[in-house]
Every structure is written in structure tokens, then in C-alpha cells.
Amino acid sequence: MKNAPRDPFLPAHLTETQIVAYLDGELPRPDQEAARVHLENCWACRSRMSAVEESIEEFLGARARVLPEEASLGESRVEQFRQRLERHGTESESAASSARRFTSWIHALRGSGAALLGYRQAIIACVVAICLVVLMFTDVLNPRVSADTVLLRSQEYETTHRPLAGRVNRTTVRVERVDLQTHESRLLGSITFVRDSETKETYVSARSVSGQVEEATVDLESIAEKLLHVVLSDDDSPALQQYLKSQEWVPDLSVAEFRRLVAARGGAEPKVQKQGSEFQLQYSFAKDHPSGIAEAVLLLGTEDYAPSQLSIVTTDQHREYQFTRLSFTSELRSPEMARMFASTETAHKSGPAGPELPSSRRPVPLSYAESHASEREVKISAALHKVDACLGEEVYLFPMSDGSLLVQGLVDSAARRQAIRDSLRESGGPLRIEVFVPRELKSGSELYNPPDRLAAKIPAAANSANTATLADLSSAKMPLYDRLYQHFSRTGASTEDTQKQVAVFSNEVVTLARQSFLHAWALKRLDREFSGERTSGLPGSVLREVEEMRQDHRRWIATLSHRQAELLAAIAGPTVAAQVGAAETADLDSEALLHLAEQQNELVRSLFTTTQQTPATDDSLAQLLAVLRRMGS
Numbered sequence: 001m002k003n004a005p006r007d008p009f010l011p012a013h014l015t016e017t018q019i020v021a022y023l024d025g026e027l028p029r030p031d032q033e034a035a036r037v038h039l040e041n042c043w044a045c046r047s048r049m050s051a052v053e054e055s056i057e058e059f060l061g062a063r064a065r066v067l068p069e070e071a072s073l074g075e076s077r078v079e080q081f082r083q084r085l086e087r088h089g090t091e092s093e094s095a096a097s098s099a100r101r102f103t104s105w106i107h108a109l110r111g112s113g114a115a116l117l118g119y120r121q122a123i124i125a126c127v128v129a130i131c132l133v134v135l136m137f138t139d140v141l142n143p144r145v146s147a148d149t150v151l152l153r154s155q156e157y158e159t160t161h162r163p164l165a166g167r168v169n170r171t172t173v174r175v176e177r178v179d180l181q182t183h184e185s186r187l188l189g190s191i192t193f194v195r196d197s198e199t200k201e202t203y204v205s206a207r208s209v210s211g212q213v214e215e216a217t218v219d220l221e222s223i224a225e226k227l228l229h230v231v232l233s234d235d236d237s238p239a240l241q242q243y244l245k246s247q248e249w250v251p252d253l254s255v256a257e258f259r260r261l262v263a264a265r266g267g268a269e270p271k272v273q274k275q276g277s278e279f280q281l282q283y284s285f286a287k288d289h290p291s292g293i294a295e296a297v298l299l300l301g302t303e304d305y306a307p308s309q310l311s312i313v314t315t316d317q318h319r320e321y322q323f324t325r326l327s328f329t330s331e332l333r334s335p336e337m338a339r340m341f342a343s344t345e346t347a348h349k350s351g352p353a354g355p356e357l358p359s360s361r362r363p364v365p366l367s368y369a370e371s372h373a374s375e376r377e378v379k380i381s382a383a384l385h386k387v388d389a390c391l392g393e394e395v396y397l398f399p400m401s402d403g404s405l406l407v408q409g410l411v412d413s414a415a416r417r418q419a420i421r422d423s424l425r426e427s428g429g430p431l432r433i434e435v436f437v438p439r440e441l442k443s444g445s446e447l448y449n450p451p452d453r454l455a456a457k458i459p460a461a462a463n464s465a466n467t468a469t470l471a472d473l474s475s476a477k478m479p480l481y482d483r484l485y486q487h488f489s490r491t492g493a494s495t496e497d498t499q500k501q502v503a504v505f506s507n508e509v510v511t512l513a514r515q516s517f518l519h520a521w522a523l524k525r526l527d528r529e530f531s532g533e534r535t536s537g538l539p540g541s542v543l544r545e546v547e548e549m550r551q552d553h554r555r556w557i558a559t560l561s562h563r564q565a566e567l568l569a570a571i572a573g574p575t576v577a578a579q580v581g582a583a584e585t586a587d588l589d590s591e592a593l594l595h596l597a598e599q600q601n602e603l604v605r606s607l608f609t610t611t612q613q614t615p616a617t618d619d620s621l622a623q624l625l626a627v628l629r630r631m632g633s
Contacts (some may be wrong), residue, residue, distance in 0.1 A: 170328070171192070173190065192204070228245065249261050253323060267289075286559060452528050480571070513605075516556075523594070529552070600631065
């Protein structure tokens with residue numbers, strides 16, 4: 001059916017552009033009134049106006065779902081508008097070319113169907129509106145912030161996180177050097193900053209991996225060179241060290257120190273990239289800069305703008321120096337700290353400062369009898385417990401005189417040391433870690449005595465247990481050799497196969513005995529470390545964590561003892577079994593368990609290692625089974 005011819009005396013229908021302008025109130029007053037009158041009398045135009053309003057409502061709903069919340073838009077509107085004007089000026093030619101291609105594409109589709117011809121203007125208007133909105137809000141969806149803005153926000157973070165009255169802020173920074181060609185990382189040392197709320201002084205402690213220490217309570221600028229000397233060695237770039245000294249740069253992750261570092265770089269404009277939950281600020285240095293620095297990169301959190309890492313990349317040696325914030329905590333201003341800062345303030349008032357910096361009293365480890373356990377001490381002990389650092393290794397947790405904690409010890413390999421470090425990363429708070437391997441011990445390194453006299457005695461017994469890790473099967477001098485050989489020999493089995501079975505059995509028993517002894521020692525050590533006197537002020541949740549560690553050691557002792565008893569019962573025979581008797585069911589404290597563990601360890605050594613004397617094997621085996629039953633009860 002053909003459309004009826006339109007009356008030439010009736011006014012023409014409104015276009016989609018006119019309808020949108022009418023809805024927005026942008027038409028001149030005569031045209032606005034004429035459009036209103038026409039819409040009141042024209043069903044077709046009213047229908048098209050309703051369709052346009054629905055399209056606008058759908059668009060606004062989609063826009064609300066796509067756009068992020070207002071709180072996540074970190075950049076100010078004025079700054080965004082200025083940056084958009086600059087980019088739109090350079091992209092106008094590209095946008096015009098895109099518009100021409102879009103128009104030609106629309107013309108090509110005009111012949112696709114006669115039914116769409118009546119709505120082409122509305123479609124074009126909607127598409128153009130969408131494109132304009134996308135261009136306008138590109139910066140909102142992908143915010144581009146300036147480096148100065150990010151640094152200002154980080155400076156606000158530092159201002160709001162100054163130490164409160166009666167407290168101090170403690171920050172620990174780890175210093176590493178990465179070879180960019182081999183990607184090998186080497187730890188250089190660590191630096192701890194303690195800022196006081198009552199004075200303007202800062203306590204600084206720098207420690208290198210070789211054991212060199214520099215400590216003082218001073219203004220940071222006056223100790224910058226000494227700190228760099230501790231964490232940077234002679235094989236580091238002399239040009240880099242000279243530049244850092246000339247800038248009086250302190251290796252602290254603060255905005256002021258970062259500005260001091262890049263003040264004389266002479267490079268291009270800095271770049272800001274958002275990577276996950278961090279902002280990455282890249283400050284490139286001028287080509288052939290005398291410092292040998294290629295760029296400095298600062299990482300800050302996107303939520304609070306807290307600095308997390310600073311990297312200095314050099315061109316002469318292809319190295320990257322990483323300064324990583326390990327912890328940032330607020331602590332009570334202890335009496336020791338108050339005296340430390342007070343003595344420094346008094347020294348400053350008494351007269352002019354001398355050529356030497358006023359050094360603070362070096363913190364020393366305290367024994368268990370001189371200190372009270374803290375919640376953090378329990379948390380760190382639990383972390384060491386999870387990686388079995390309490391089983392015979394010379395690794396100890398020291399409460400220090402300045403209120404901090406120190407994990408120090410000696411392990412047999414770098415992999416073992418890394419495992420211990422990884423377990424302590426989640427502990428948080430001020431913690432010094434000094435775990436060495438044998439080749440790193442030098443004359444300047446200092447290993448403190450254990451914080452308890454029990455720990456000083458037990459490792460000797462533990463080492464003796466280590467020597468019995470493998471049974472000695474070199475000859476029939478081992479007391480149980482004949483009994484084991486007869487037990488494992490069978491028709492058709494070669495002598496070599498039988499000896500292998502004897503070796504496997506013997507080594508398993510010796511290993512189980514050693515592990516039982518180490519768990520008993522760790523249980524006793526745990527009771528001394530967290531005695532009732534030291535844990536009197538801890539909450540119940542923390543005490544339950546200590547009890548869980550105790551029960552874990554007891555479960556292991558029972559399990560290992562049961563397994564060892566099962567193995568020995570198979571070779572004991574009825575005569576020995578009759579001598580054992582029934583097991584006692586009384587609960588054993590850590591002292592009794594340690595005594596039984598030492599006894600079973602000595603009996604195993606007497607039965608499964610070479611000896612010049614021939615013990616009564618049946619009596620010793622029966623005694624060992626009786627001890628194991630008591631330990632496993």
C-alpha cells in the first residue's frame with residue numbers, strides 16, 4: 001500500500017536533529033514554540049520523539065554501567081580537561097579522516113534496505129553522539145595523571161602518616177643489586193629509619209651483608225654519605241656514588257629524597273604508567289649523564305600513594321639498584337627510644353656538633369629472663385616453625401634492647417636461607433634477618449649467643465644425632481647386623497639384596513630416632529621461650545597459637561615413636577616382646593619427653609653403629625621398645 005501524499009499546506013515533519021535540539025531546549029524561541037505546536041498535532045513526530053528519548057535513556061544506562069565510580073578518578077577535572085584539549089588538537093585531523101570514512105560507510109549502507117531510509121538520520125545522530133562521548137570520556141576510563149600530581153598525593157600520604165604523639169614510625173628498606181644481563185640478584189644490605197614524634201631526629205641503622213653497621217640518631221642529610229658507604233661496595237659504579245653523594249641523597253623511599261635524586265637529571269618529561277595496583281613513575285636521565293644513571297623508577301600504590309620501591313638503572317655497568325620498603329609500622333615510644341632521642345637532643349643543646357656524628361647505643365639481644373614475649377614474637381616463631389627452622393638448626397629469634405626483633409643464625413645452604421626468609425615476609429613489622437651460610441662468615445660478622453642457656457646446650461646433642469643419620473654397615477660389628485640379616489634373608493635372595501634391605505631398615509630407624517629427638521628438643525625450647533612469666537600479658541588467641549605449636553611437636557613425637565616401634569617389633573621376637581611390658585599412660589611434660597628422646601637416641605646409636613663393645617642386644621632392644629612406647633603414649 002502506497003503512502004498517501006502529504007498535504008503541501010501542512011508544516012514539514014521535524015528531523016531527528018530538531019527533535020534532539022527541542023528536547024535539550026537549544027532551538028531559538030520561535031522555532032521551539034513551532035516545534036512544540038507541531039508535536040502536539042503530529043502523531044508521527046511524537047512517536048519518533050519517544051523513540052529518541054528511549055535511545056537516550058538506554059545510552060545513559062549503558063554509560064553508568066561502564067564508567068568507574070567518581071572516587072576512583074584520581075585526576076582533577078581541570079587537569080583532565082587541559083590534557084584532553086592538547087590531545088584533541090593533535091588528533092583533529094585523524095578524527096576528521098575517521099568521520100569521512102564513517103560517512104562513506106553510511107552512504108554505502110543506504111541502499112541496503114528501503115525500510116531503514118526513514119531512520120538513517122536518527123541512527124547517524126546516535127552513532128555520532130556515542131563517538132563523541134567515547135572521545136570525551138577516554139581519559140576517564142583510562143586516567144592519565146601527571147608525575148607531579150602523583151608525587152603530591154604521595155607527599156600527602158607522608159604528611160598523614162607522621163608519627164603520632166607518644167609513638168615512633170619504623171621503616172625498613174632492603175637494598176639489592178640486579179645484573180640486567182644475567183638477571184642475578186644480590187642482597188647488599190638493609191637500612192632502618194625510626195622517626196620520633198617528640199623530636200625532629202631520626203634514628204638510622206644501616207647494615208651490610210658482610211656485617212658492617214652504621215648507626216646514629218641525627219639529621220638525615222649529615223649521614224647520607226655514611227649510609228651509602230655501607231650499602232654500596234667498591235665494585236659499584238664510582239660515578240654513581242659520586243653523584244649520590246653530591247646530591248646528599250639518603251636511600252629512603254620518601255618524596256623529598258626522590259626529588260633530590262632526580263633534581264639534576266636533565267632528561268625528558270617523566271612518564272606515568274598504571275600497572276595493576278601500582279603507579280610507575282619513570283624519570284629518564286640525560287644521555288651520557290655523568291652519574292651513569294639511565295633512569296630512576298618509583299613505584300607507588302594506586303589506593304594510598306604509598307611508595308613501595310625505588311629502582312636506579314645504570315648504563316655503564318648494566319645494573320639496577322633496588323630499594324624496597326619491607327615494612328612500615330607505628331610503635332609505642334619505649335623508654336629506651338625516649339632516652340636515645342633525649343640524649344641526642346641534649347647533646348645538640350650543650351654545644352656545637354663535633355666532626356663525629358652522635359652515635360646511639362647499639363641495641364643488644366636480651367635473654368628470655370630479661371624480656372617479655374610479644375604478639376609479633378609469637379607470629380615470627382610460628383613462621384619459623386612452619387619451615388622446621390626450630391629442628392636442630394642454629395636459628396634463633398632474639399628480642400632486642402630497642403624493642404625490635406632479630407632472626408639470626410647459620411644454615412648449610414643458600415636455598416635453605418631463602419626458604420626461611422620467604423616464611424618471614426608475611427610477619428610484617430620491624431624485623432632484622434641475619435641468616436648466614438658458612439662461606440659468608442667473616443671476621444666482622446657477629447653471631448650472638450642463644451637467648452637461653454638451654455639452647456646453648458642442646459645443639460651439641462643435636463649435632464651428635466646428626467652424625468648418626470646413617471647406620472654403619474661396614475662389617476658385622478654392628479650389634480644388630482646378624483639379627484637383621486637373618487630377618488631379611490630369604491630363599492633365592494642374593495647377599496647384596498639382603499644387605500641393601502638391612503641398610504634401608506637401619507637408616508630409617510636411625511633417622512626416625514634423630515627426628516624424634518629434635519622435636520623433643522624443640523618442644524622444650526618452646527616452653528622456655530614462651531614460659532608463663534614471658535607470656536603473662538598476651539591475649540588468649542596468641543596463647544592458643546603457642547599451644548598449637550606445642551601440640552604439633554607432641555604429635556610428631558608420637559607418630560615417629562609409633563613408626564619406630566613397629567619397625568623394631570618385627571625383628572624383636574617373642575623373647576624381647578615379653579621383656580617390654582605394658583606402656584605407661586601418664587602425661588609427660590617437655591622435660592620428661594626430652595629425657596626419653598635422649599635415651600632412645602643413645603640406644604639406637606648403640607644398636608645400629610659400630611662399637612668396640614658388644615652390648616646385650618636383647619636387653620637394649622627391649623629397653624628401646626619400652627622407651628618408644630612411653631614416648632608414643
